[in-house]
Amino acid sequence: MSYAQTIAPGAQQSSVFQSIDAESINVSAQPAIEFDKVSLRFISADGTATLALRNFSMQVARGEFIAIVGPTGSGKSTTLNLITGLLKATVGQVRVMGQPVDRIDPRIGFVFQADAVFPWKSVRENVAAGPVFRGMQREQALKLADEWILRVGLANFGNHYPHQLSGGMRKRVALAQTFINQPEILLMDEPFSALDMQTRTLMQDELLRLWSGTGGSVVFVTHDLEEAIALADRVFVLTARPATLKRVYDIDLPRPRIMSEVRYDPQFIDLSKRIWDDLREEVNIS
Numbered sequence: 033m034s035y036a037q038t039i040a041p042g043a044q045q046s047s048v049f050q051s052i053d054a055e056s057i058n059v060s061a062q063p064a065i066e067f068d069k070v071s072l073r074f075i076s077a078d079g080t081a082t083l084a085l086r087n088f089s090m091q092v093a094r095g096e097f098i099a100i101v102g103p104t105g106s107g108k109s110t111t112l113n114l115i116t117g118l119l120k121a122t123v124g125q126v127r128v129m130g131q132p133v134d135r136i137d138p139r140i141g142f143v144f145q146a147d148a149v150f151p152w153k154s155v156r157e158n159v160a161a162g163p164v165f166r167g168m169q170r171e172q173a174l175k176l177a178d179e180w181i182l183r184v185g186l187a188n189f190g191n192h193y194p195h196q197l198s199g200g201m202r203k204r205v206a207l208a209q210t211f212i213n214q215p216e217i218l219l220m221d222e223p224f225s226a227l228d229m230q231t232r233t234l235m236q237d238e239l240l241r242l243w244s245g246t247g248g249s250v251v252f253v254t255h256d257l258e259e260a261i262a263l264a265d266r267v268f269v270l271t272a273r274p275a276t277l278k279r280v281y282d283i284d285l286p287r288p289r290i291m292s293e294v295r296y297d298p299q300f301i302d303l304s305k306r307i308w309d310d311l312r313e314e315v316n317i318s
């Protein structure tokens with residue numbers, strides 16, 4: 033599934049970012065993602081209705097990294113699925129680059145908790161799969177894949193198969209698979225939650241390194257408050273279901289950030305306390 037959805041041809045992307053006429057200045061001033069008073073009601077097969085989101089509004093700027101935290105079952109994954117077009121708002125509108133979402137958008141990439149790799153393909157073939165799917169010559173795609181494999185520190189593992197890799201290495205493959213397509217928007221749903229603490233910290237550093245300077249926007253869903261603060265420009269706190277926006281925190285910690293150090297910054301500790309107080313209220317409600 034991810035391959036069909038993660039590819040943004042470089043030519044298209046650079047035309048958005050490099051054009052300098054008045055029209056494109058307007059375009060780039062638009063938020064990458066907008067939720068405008070969105071509500072979403074699920075109707076189950078037995079007719080039971082579940083209101084997941086209620087009157088939810090938010091904006092994500094181009095190039096911004098935002099994190100979404102909230103109690104379990106509040107609607108965080110639902111929010112991502114509305115951006116992808118897999119779900120449609122019952123009320124209100126979701127816009128990507130100023131346009132209502134009405135299809136799977138090839139400018140959007142995903143990294144989820146579960147690995148989205150082809151077990152029968154080598155690392156090189158897995159990383160090259162997106163560009164090949166989009167019509168790039170196999171040889172060219174494999175050459176590009178090699179560059180990305182190098183960038184994520186797997187230089188000696190290109191010919192290995194996923195089952196021969198550790199969880200952290202498979203995550204590196206997932207990042208290479210996604211970034212090779214230069215997504216303008218990257219959606220991440222608990223991508224590192226299955227990793228041990230040390231590997232997780234390394235992957236967070238890796239993600240920031242790969243993202244910095246791309247001009248892409250990231251929406252990162254996590255249960256881990258510290259992960260949210262360490263990575264994001266802003267943290268969005270959701271209420272218990274039906275989710276709406278409870279509060280937004282600006283994270284003014286300087287970049288580049290080093291995960292193992294940023295957690296000791298007094299500002300980080302203060303933010304953790306404040307956001308945790310907000311979350312605790314909601315966890316008690318849910």
Ligand SMILES: Nc1ncnc2c1ncn2[C@@H]1O[C@H](COP(=O)(O)OP(=O)(O)OP(=O)(O)O)[C@@H](O)[C@H]1O
Pocket residue numbers: 074075076082083084102103104105106107108109110111273
């Ligand atoms: N397809 C569906 N049909 C019915 N209800 C659904 C469906 N998908 C999600 N829900 C319900 O919508 C609510 C929000 O789900 P969602 O997966 O977005 O929560 P979440 O905040 O991502 O949860 P978690 O933190 O546990 O991953 C939950 O109560 C869930 O049971």
